[in-house]
Amino acid sequence: MTFSSQNRILVFDIGGSHISCCSFLPSDSSTGDVQQATVADSCSLAEFLQTIMLLGKRALPDGEELGGASLAMPGPADYACGISYMKHKFGSAQETVRSDVLRAS
Numbered sequence: 384m385t386f387s388s389q390n391r392i393l394v395f396d397i398g399g400s401h402i403s404c405c406s407f408l409p410s411d412s413s414t415g416d417v418q419q420a421t422v423a424d425s426c427s428l429a430e431f432l433q434t435i436m437l438l439g440k441r442a443l444p445d446g447e448e449l450g451g452a453s454l455a456m457p458g459p460a461d462y463a464c465g466i467s468y469m470k471h472k473f474g475s476a477q478e479t480v481r482s483d484v485l486r487a488s
Contacts, residue, residue, distance in 0.1 A: 389408075390448040390449060391406040391448065391450055392409065392451045392452065393406055393407075393449065393451075393453070394407050395438070395439075395452065395453065395454045395455065397454060399457065400423075401419055401422060402438055403417055403419045404438035404441070405442050406442045406447070409450075415442055416442070418441045419438075420434050422434055
């Protein structure tokens with residue numbers, strides 16, 4: 384994946400009970416339609432990552448190149464490494480949601 388201002392960036396908002404995603408095009412600062420899914424607190428790590436993958440696919444317009452992704456998630460977390468330490472939500476993802484795991488998805 385090579386960054387270009389012509390390639391879309393997927394922007395994810397991981398909330399307490401949902402994940403939202405839209406695409407962003409840096410060249411003109413436009414955004415695509417917001418895709419959203421409710422996520423059960425008890426979901427497995429596989430379900431959590433599958434939801435991220437499906438939302439990303441829905442948010443990226445057909446034929447568009449992916450330039451990267453950005454995730455906003457609540458703390459506590461090691462944001463530099465992409466590791467969540469939340470115990471009150473998404474317990475299955477605690478200390479396992481790393482950037483390499485997300486890249487593989």
